[in-house]
Amino acid sequence: MKFKVYSELSYEVFSPTTFIFNIQAAKSASQKVISETLIVTPFIKFEEFTLKNSDTRFVKMEVEQGVFFTVIYEAEVEVSYTVYDEKVLLKSIPIINLDHEVLPFISPSRHCESDKLLELATNEFGYLPNEYAKAKAINEWIFNTVEYKTGVTNSSTSACDTLLDRVGVCKDFAHLGIALCRALDIPARYFTGYAHNLNPPDFHACFEAYIGGQWLFFDPTKLAVANGLVKIANGKDASEVAVASYFGDVTCTFMKIDCNPVVSDFIPFNSELDTKAISYE
Amino acid sequence: MKFKVYSELSYEVFSPTTFIFNIQAAKSASQKVISETLIVTPFIKFEEFTLKNSDTRFVKMEVEQGVFFTVIYEAEVEVSYTVYDEKVLLKSIPIINLDHEVLPFISPSRHCESDKLLELATNEFGYLPNEYAKAKAINEWIFNTVEYKTGVTNSSTSACDTLLDRVGVCKDFAHLGIALCRALDIPARYFTGYAHNLNPPDFHACFEAYIGGQWLFFDPTKLAVANGLVKIANGKDASEVAVASYFGDVTCTFMKIDCNPVVSDFIPFNSELDTKAISYE
Amino acid sequence: MKFKVYSELSYEVFSPTTFIFNIQAAKSASQKVISETLIVTPFIKFEEFTLKNSDTRFVKMEVEQGVFFTVIYEAEVEVSYTVYDEKVLLKSIPIINLDHEVLPFISPSRHCESDKLLELATNEFGYLPNEYAKAKAINEWIFNTVEYKTGVTNSSTSACDTLLDRVGVCKDFAHLGIALCRALDIPARYFTGYAHNLNPPDFHACFEAYIGGQWLFFDPTKLAVANGLVKIANGKDASEVAVASYFGDVTCTFMKIDCNPVVSDFIPFNSELDTKAISYE
Amino acid sequence: MKFKVYSELSYEVFSPTTFIFNIQAAKSASQKVISETLIVTPFIKFEEFTLKNSDTRFVKMEVEQGVFFTVIYEAEVEVSYTVYDEKVLLKSIPIINLDHEVLPFISPSRHCESDKLLELATNEFGYLPNEYAKAKAINEWIFNTVEYKTGVTNSSTSACDTLLDRVGVCKDFAHLGIALCRALDIPARYFTGYAHNLNPPDFHACFEAYIGGQWLFFDPTKLAVANGLVKIANGKDASEVAVASYFGDVTCTFMKIDCNPVVSDFIPFNSELDTKAISYE
Structure with missing residues (x-):
C-alpha cells in the first residue's frame, strides 16, 4: 500500500x-521510502544521522536567534503489513526464549513506569487467558x-x-x-508515525506489543485506521523518538x-479487529 | 449494645x-462511655483536651529520653446505631441544602486528593443512579x-x-x-475506632459517607462486623485523628x-448489607 | 489603618x-468591618454562613444554567497589627505547651505535605538557632x-x-x-486576603507561622507590602478557604x-523587616 | 591497575x-578481563548474551520452583583510567557537535526525570561558569x-x-x-560496578557526565575510592543495567x-579531586 505523507x-x-527532528518515514524490510524530500526554508544546514543499531532517522540543525523557519518533509512510502489471525x-x-533484542522493551521507561503497576495490571487484566x-x-x-x-x-x-487523570492525547x-503490557511481562514499544484521516491532524502515537513472536499494532485512541499508518520510528517511549526536540x-x-x-481503492481494516491483528513488520 | 474495649x-x-494520643472512645448522643480508665506506667503526667467544636478526645504528655512506658486504656461503652433501608x-x-458543618467533608484533604480524581471517579461510578x-x-x-x-x-x-499501588491497610x-466519594461531591469522612474480632488485632479505620442526610458507615476492608465498632473519632482523614502522634x-x-x-447474644449485622446500611449517629 | 477593599x-x-464564596473581610478583634456591601447582579438569592468555631465567612448561592452573573463586594475595614521585635x-x-487550638496547624494538609519533607527541611533549615x-x-x-x-x-x-517545579503563584x-515550617514542627497556616498595590491585581495568599506565641506574617512572594493587607480568612491551606468553590x-x-x-499617609512597613515582624492578630 | 572481583x-x-544477571566485568579498550569464571550451584544451564550495539554482558537462566541456588562470579581485571586536569x-x-551516540544520554529516563527539573537545576547550578x-x-x-x-x-x-525524601542508597x-546533569543539557549515564573497600559491601552505582569530550566519573556517595572501581556496565539508568532482574x-x-x-601498592586517588577528574574510558 502506497502513501503520500507530508x-x-x-x-x-x-x-x-x-533542533533534533524525527519526522522521516522509517526504512525497513516492510516499509520502503520510494521518494522523499526535506526542505528547510530559509535554508539552514542540517545533518541526517541514525544511532548505531537503530533505524530511527534523526535530522539535526543549529538555528540562530531571531530566525523564523519552516521544515517541510514529503515522501511517498510503500508500506506492507501482515494480518494475523487470533489463533496464531x-x-x-516464555521470557527465556524471547529474542534478546526484545528484552529491553519489558523494562520500565521514562513515561511508562510499569514497575509501579504490577498489582494494578494483574488485578485488572491478569485473569485473561493469554x-x-x-x-487487547x-x-x-x-x-x-x-x-x-x-x-x-x-x-x-x-x-x-x-491512570489517575484519565485524560490525554495519543x-x-x-x-x-x-506500561500496562510491560507490567504483565509483555514487551511493548512506542510507535510514532503518520496516520491517514487523523482528526485533529497531527503526528500519531500508538503502541506495539510483542505477542507470539510478532510486534502487533494497537491504537487505544481508535482515532486511526489500523492499516493507514506510515511508521516514523519505534522506541521505548516518546523520550527516545520525540518528533521534535530542541x-x-x-x-x-x-x-x-x-x-x-496514493491509490483510490484503499480498504480500511477494521471490521475484523476482534479476531485479527496487524503487524507492521 | 455494650462493648469492652482495651x-x-x-x-x-x-x-x-x-506524645498526643487519640485512643479514647468518643462521647456522643449515640455512644455513651459507661466507665473508663487511662493508665500510664510508669506514671507520666498527662493532660486530656478537646479542640473547640470537636468531640475528638486527645491526651498529651511529655516523655523524657530513655524512658520505656506503657499506656493502657480500658472502657465499657454503650453504642447505638441506626439501620437504614435502601429506600430511605x-x-x-443538593449541595446548597447540605448542613454547613458537612461542607468541609467535600473538600480534598492530605490523604484524600479528591480534586485529582474527578474524571476517574465519574468514569468508574458516575453512571450509577444515586x-x-x-x-456502595x-x-x-x-x-x-x-x-x-x-x-x-x-x-x-x-x-x-x-489507586496506583493497589495495596494497603485499613x-x-x-x-x-x-477520596472517591468526595470526587463525586459526596461528603465523606474518616472513622477510627475499636473493632470486634478484627484480625490482625489493631485499631480500625473505615469511612462514612453523608447520604440522604445520614453519615453511613462503610468498611472497604470488610474485616470488621459492621455493628461491632466503637468509635474513637471522626476527621477529614488520618492526619486529623491519628491514634498516636509524637x-x-x-x-x-x-x-x-x-x-x-459485653453480652453473649451479639448478632453480627451482615446478611442484610445489600439493602440496608448502618449509621453510627 | 483603614482600607477600602473591592x-x-x-x-x-x-x-x-x-457557588461558595469566601471574599468578605474577616471580622476579629484586630480587624473591624466598618461597612460592607455584597451585591449579586442580576439578583440571585444568597446565604451567608460561618462554620462552628471558625470566623471564616462563606456566601453560598445556587445558580441556574445559562446565567451570567457578577458578584461585587465592597468594604471599609479597620485593620490593626502588631510589630514584634526579633528579640521577643x-x-x-515547646509543643506540649502550645495552645491546643494551634496544634492542628502542625499536621500536614492537602497542599502542604509536611510529613514528606522532614529530612529536606531539617537539612536546609534545621541548623538555624530558633x-x-x-x-524567615x-x-x-x-x-x-x-x-x-x-x-x-x-x-x-x-x-x-x-519544590520540584520551582514555579507558581502566591x-x-x-x-x-x-509545609516547610510544619516539617520543622512550627505551626503554620494559610492567609488569604486583599493586598494593597498587588501586581498583577488579584486576591493574595501568604502564610503565618506561630512563633513565640504569635501568628507572624510571611509573604514569600514579596509582592505585597507587609502592613497593606486585609485578611479574608485563615485555614490549613487553600482547600479550606478557597476564594470561590463551585x-x-x-x-x-x-x-x-x-x-x-483610606488615608493618604500610609507608611509601608518594609525597611525594618530584618529585625521586626508583623502579626495581624 | 589489576583487581580481583568476586x-x-x-x-x-x-x-x-x-533470571537475567548483569554482574560480569565489562570488556572494553580500557578494561581487560584477564580471567573469569561464572559458576552456578547446583548447576543450572545459563546463556550469556549482549544486545546489539551494547557492551553490557547479560546472563540469563530459567530456574524451577523450589530451587535454592548460588551464582559465583570471579574475575581478574585490568582497569585503566585517565586523569584529566580541570583546565582541559x-x-x-555544543550539543550540535556532540557525538551522536552521546545524545540519548541527554534525554530523561525511568529513574532520571530531568525534564521535570529544568527550573530547579538552573536555579541551583545554572550560574556556574562551565x-x-x-x-562537580x-x-x-x-x-x-x-x-x-x-x-x-x-x-x-x-x-x-x-529530591524530596533526601535519603537513599548509591x-x-x-x-x-x-537527572540534574541532563536538566542542564549535560549528557550523563549510570555506572554500575565493583568498588574497592565499599562499606557496606555491595555492588556500587555512580554516574558519568560527558564533559569536554570525556565521560567523567562522579560518585556522589563518596563511599568509593575514585580509582578503585571495576565497571560492570553503563546505561541510561538502573532500569537498563540492573544487577539482577527476575x-x-x-x-x-x-x-x-x-x-x-591485586598489587599491594594501590594508591587511592583522592586528594587531587578538586582540580582533577577521572575517566574510565
Whole structure:
C-alpha cells in the first residue's frame, strides 16, 4: 500500500537553538521510502544521522536567534503489513526464549513506569487467558476510561499520571498501553508515525506489543485506521523518538500533517479487529 | 449494645518527646462511655483536651529520653446505631441544602486528593443512579481491587498512591473510599475506632459517607462486623485523628487492642448489607 | 489603618451550579468591618454562613444554567497589627505547651505535605538557632528559588510539586512555606486576603507561622507590602478557604480586585523587616 | 591497575523464574578481563548474551520452583583510567557537535526525570561558569543534602523522589546526579560496578557526565575510592543495567561482594579531586 505523507513545521527561535527532528518515514524490510524530500526554508544546514543499531532517522540543525523557519518533509512510502489471525496469537513465548533484542522493551521507561503497576495490571487484566487477550483488553480499557483531550497533558506526563487523570492525547494513551503490557511481562514499544484521516491532524502515537513472536499494532485512541499508518520510528517511549526536540527558547507557530493513500481503492481494516491483528513488520 | 474495649501501647523513647494520643472512645448522643480508665506506667503526667467544636478526645504528655512506658486504656461503652433501608437512602440532598458543618467533608484533604480524581471517579461510578449506589460501588470496588497487606504503606501514603499501588491497610482503604466519594461531591469522612474480632488485632479505620442526610458507615476492608465498632473519632482523614502522634525519636515496642461485646447474644449485622446500611449517629 | 477593599467577579454558568464564596473581610478583634456591601447582579438569592468555631465567612448561592452573573463586594475595614521585635521572637514554645487550638496547624494538609519533607527541611533549615530564624530563612529561600509565574500551576498543585517545579503563584509560595515550617514542627497556616498595590491585581495568599506565641506574617512572594493587607480568612491551606468553590460547569469571565488605604499617609512597613515582624492578630 | 572481583548471590525460588544477571566485568579498550569464571550451584544451564550495539554482558537462566541456588562470579581485571586536569575540562561541546551516540544520554529516563527539573537545576547550578563546575557542584550538593540510608528506597524510587525524601542508597544518589546533569543539557549515564573497600559491601552505582569530550566519573556517595572501581556496565539508568532482574517469586538469601587490587601498592586517588577528574574510558 502506497502513501503520500507530508509534514510542515514552522518555528520562531528566541535563542540559539539546536533542533533534533524525527519526522522521516522509517526504512525497513516492510516499509520502503520510494521518494522523499526535506526542505528547510530559509535554508539552514542540517545533518541526517541514525544511532548505531537503530533505524530511527534523526535530522539535526543549529538555528540562530531571531530566525523564523519552516521544515517541510514529503515522501511517498510503500508500506506492507501482515494480518494475523487470533489463533496464531494464542501461543505465548516464555521470557527465556524471547529474542534478546526484545528484552529491553519489558523494562520500565521514562513515561511508562510499569514497575509501579504490577498489582494494578494483574488485578485488572491478569485473569485473561493469554497475552493477546490481555493486550487487547488493555487497549479497550484505555479507550473506554481515558478521555481524549488536548491541552491538558504535557511532555512530562507519564502513564501513572494518565491512570489517575484519565485524560490525554495519543502519546499518553500509548504510554499507558505500554506500561500496562510491560507490567504483565509483555514487551511493548512506542510507535510514532503518520496516520491517514487523523482528526485533529497531527503526528500519531500508538503502541506495539510483542505477542507470539510478532510486534502487533494497537491504537487505544481508535482515532486511526489500523492499516493507514506510515511508521516514523519505534522506541521505548516518546523520550527516545520525540518528533521534535530542541535545546533553546522556541515556539512552534504552525503545523500541518497529512497522510493519504496514493491509490483510490484503499480498504480500511477494521471490521475484523476482534479476531485479527496487524503487524507492521 | 455494650462493648469492652482495651488498648495497650508501649514505647521506647530515644529523645525528649511530646506524645498526643487519640485512643479514647468518643462521647456522643449515640455512644455513651459507661466507665473508663487511662493508665500510664510508669506514671507520666498527662493532660486530656478537646479542640473547640470537636468531640475528638486527645491526651498529651511529655516523655523524657530513655524512658520505656506503657499506656493502657480500658472502657465499657454503650453504642447505638441506626439501620437504614435502601429506600430511605435514595434521596439526594443538593449541595446548597447540605448542613454547613458537612461542607468541609467535600473538600480534598492530605490523604484524600479528591480534586485529582474527578474524571476517574465519574468514569468508574458516575453512571450509577444515586449517591448510595455510588458509595456502595466504591466500597465494593476497593475491596475487590486493593489487596490488604501490612508493611507496604506508611503514614505518608495517600489515596492516589493506593489507586496506583493497589495495596494497603485499613487507613489506606478508607482514604481511597473518602477520596472517591468526595470526587463525586459526596461528603465523606474518616472513622477510627475499636473493632470486634478484627484480625490482625489493631485499631480500625473505615469511612462514612453523608447520604440522604445520614453519615453511613462503610468498611472497604470488610474485616470488621459492621455493628461491632466503637468509635474513637471522626476527621477529614488520618492526619486529623491519628491514634498516636509524637514529636521525637520513638519506637512502638508493643501493641494490644481488643473489643468485645459485653453480652453473649451479639448478632453480627451482615446478611442484610445489600439493602440496608448502618449509621453510627 | 483603614482600607477600602473591592472585588468584582463575573461568571458564565453552563450547568446548574452551587457557588461558595469566601471574599468578605474577616471580622476579629484586630480587624473591624466598618461597612460592607455584597451585591449579586442580576439578583440571585444568597446565604451567608460561618462554620462552628471558625470566623471564616462563606456566601453560598445556587445558580441556574445559562446565567451570567457578577458578584461585587465592597468594604471599609479597620485593620490593626502588631510589630514584634526579633528579640521577643527568640523564645520557643515547646509543643506540649502550645495552645491546643494551634496544634492542628502542625499536621500536614492537602497542599502542604509536611510529613514528606522532614529530612529536606531539617537539612536546609534545621541548623538555624530558633524558630523565627527558620521561618524567615524559609521565606527567603522560597522567594529566591521559586519563580512567580501564572498559568503553570492549578488548584491541585501542592508543596511537593512546587519544590520540584520551582514555579507558581502566591498560593503555591504560601503552601510551600507552610509545609516547610510544619516539617520543622512550627505551626503554620494559610492567609488569604486583599493586598494593597498587588501586581498583577488579584486576591493574595501568604502564610503565618506561630512563633513565640504569635501568628507572624510571611509573604514569600514579596509582592505585597507587609502592613497593606486585609485578611479574608485563615485555614490549613487553600482547600479550606478557597476564594470561590463551585460545583458545576463554570467559567470566570472577569475579575477585578482592589485594596487601598483610606488615608493618604500610609507608611509601608518594609525597611525594618530584618529585625521586626508583623502579626495581624 | 589489576583487581580481583568476586560476587556471590544466593536465591530461593518460589515459582518458575527467569533470571537475567548483569554482574560480569565489562570488556572494553580500557578494561581487560584477564580471567573469569561464572559458576552456578547446583548447576543450572545459563546463556550469556549482549544486545546489539551494547557492551553490557547479560546472563540469563530459567530456574524451577523450589530451587535454592548460588551464582559465583570471579574475575581478574585490568582497569585503566585517565586523569584529566580541570583546565582541559573547561571547554564545552555544543550539543550540535556532540557525538551522536552521546545524545540519548541527554534525554530523561525511568529513574532520571530531568525534564521535570529544568527550573530547579538552573536555579541551583545554572550560574556556574562551565559544565565541569556544574557537575562537580551537583555531586557535592547530593553528597551534602542526601542521607545515605539502606532500606528506605526501593527499585521504583527515582530522582524526583530522592529530591524530596533526601535519603537513599548509591543508585538513588546516581540517579539524582544524572537527572540534574541532563536538566542542564549535560549528557550523563549510570555506572554500575565493583568498588574497592565499599562499606557496606555491595555492588556500587555512580554516574558519568560527558564533559569536554570525556565521560567523567562522579560518585556522589563518596563511599568509593575514585580509582578503585571495576565497571560492570553503563546505561541510561538502573532500569537498563540492573544487577539482577527476575520474572517470578524469589528471595535473595545471601550476597557477598568483593573487589581488591591485586598489587599491594594501590594508591587511592583522592586528594587531587578538586582540580582533577577521572575517566574510565
